Amino acid sequence: MSSNKSVLITGGTVVNASGEVLADVMIDQGVVQEVGPNISAKYAAENKGGPQRIDAASCVITSAFVDLHTHLREPGREESETIETGSRAAVLGGYGAVVAMPNTEPAQDSVAVVEFVRMQGERAGLVDVVPSACITVNRAGLQLSPFHSLAQNGVTLYTDDGNGVQDPVIMRRAMEYAKELNITLMQHCEVSRLTEGAVMHEGCCSSHLGLPGWPSIAEVLMLQRDLELVRETGAKMHFLHLSTARSVELVRQAKNEGLPVTAEVTPHHFSLTDEKLTGFNTVFKVNPPLRTMEDVEALRTGMQDGTIDAIATDHAPHAAHLKDQDLLAAPPGMLGLQSALGVALKYSGCSVQRVIDLMSWAPARIAGLTARQGNAVASGNIANLVVFNPAAQWEQSLEQIVSKSHNTPYLGLPLQGQVQYVVRDGKVIVEAGVIAK
């Protein structure tokens, strides 16, 4: 996959976990060859047979992002997104890898479907598409997925996302398998009996609007149960899309106790609140729901203090005809890949380095992708990099969206931080914010 053409990134700030430094980055044979200040003088100009040059002035150079939570909709819902269109959105968002959620049709509960997704990802060739698999067959919560077969085929992440695993017996058994196979279960925490018919956060807004509410306790109860199961089984557990202040508190306690848990937050949960629903716009219907400012602030604190490990998009495309329904009928979910960085830098209150940790280094570790992703920009490492301007202010417009669906909640909202270049295996695939031919 490596390109023979060498690439020289000049004038940017290299940000690694160890610190940041103004440096040029020389890439050849798909690998970072050299990182250092003013090394560009050593190389011939591009028009004299030298390397392809990228001007990274006022930009950050770091490892490409990793999304732990992407709904690519293929197979089964190709009217909303395909692996190809989702890959385009991902790479424009600065991602080098995305974890494909398994709630496809058919669901990713067999080696065959998982391999299909992986293959389609390779065919699109823009990001590493990393299939996750279901915890239970067809996410129905009744029968365990074939964990041994799936793990043998390289699947490390398992989730019934869209549903929480309701039955404690099933969950306990799944954790026993997770422990023996050293795989990670990712829970969508929602006690479904408490959220029947719900369309938005249960609180003042829902009470006023007469909309069936989604109480915070539905998330908190399952999270508590699972923490106890982790304590008992020792299995690794990742909590998807934390949305309540109490959830952050529980995960913080669990980590202090040394439990092997990690957690993610979506850009929308730390930037938007349930007040958005007062216009009844289905774009803002999402699961878990947008909650209150108090929750938003707790999530931001959790990101800042390390309780929350990762920003994950929960990118959930839905075709216009699906969202053009009433609030009860419209499916939950919103786009996220192309706006995640802009939301993170504008709304998280985190430093640039912390945002990179949340979007690249930590998720790469959680997904077990460090062979290719989330590594330091240093000589000898595979060149999967992103170059972004952390200060650029922008607004998302419909024309920018390359997803097949357009259900973004960020139209007209100020964002900060724009992806300029993405390098994959040493090859420049996003150039000045557009996908290179």
Added chain:
Amino acid sequence: MKHLLSMDDLSLGELQQLLSLADEMSEIQKRSQPKVPALRHKTVASLFFEDSTRTRLSFETAAKRLSADTMTFSAASSSVNKGESLRDTVETLSAMGVDAFVVRHKTAGLPLAMTQWTDAHIVNAGDGAHQHPTQALLDAFTLTRALEMGNSLAGVRIAMVGDIRHSRVARSTVRAFVLLGAQVTLVAPASLLPPSLIYSNATHTSHEWPVSISHHLDEVLGEVDVVYLLRMQHERMNAAFISSVGEYALHFGLTPKRMAKLPHNFKLMHPGPMNHGVEIGVDPALVPGSLITQQVTNGVSIRMAVLLSLLGPAATSEMTKEERNV
């Protein structure tokens, strides 16, 4: 006023204007020929995705008395269930030249969404548990006229009893009563109140309910002028909102014994249809202060007033009756 979507959108002045206009409409209704040409050549379509023959007929009667053409679209016979999106349906119907849609839907906010899909006027005839503004208007009209208080309810003490949580009537009528100066007490078990009123962690400023709350009907009966009963639905047992309708009736139903505790000239209201033996254990025909029949009659006058102020020839309060063609 382009649409009537929510009582939250109405100022006190607009509310009072509609009440006054409804007086004129009820005059028309008393005529031997209760019909005026005010809305001739206008088309009013009722779009009922949820069954409510009463409300639909009330609107259609109102439209016909103003000489509007009417058409009816009910969900059962529609293509909405066959994959055509709601938006397509609305766009198709408005292409047929509809001037106003009267819409009833199980989902809160759908009438507001429709304003994006058509240039026609939208009248919300009930959206989920959100709003039912014409009910609020007819309730306000009925009560102010019964108490002969003009366009005010200043100081009137009203107990609204029942399933507030799931009630669009409560969300709209409480607002109308409070705007007119009434003191409203919501009476219900905590499970049937909106969550924001029972959970202290759900504090918020912008969506306040300016009401008092009681969980004991017997404690408020001696201190109210009006009892407004809401319909109790049997399905509420399924999600454990109540133990049984019997238990509910025992503690929150209006029984003969409770009636005896009320001031003798108290007024009784109910949005209908009634569940006899549940929220109401007395024969309303035998309650001298019952306004339940007037509520139905006034429904047509109020809906005429609403349609006229949305569709009428620049129907402002300054216009004379002749100019309005009534």
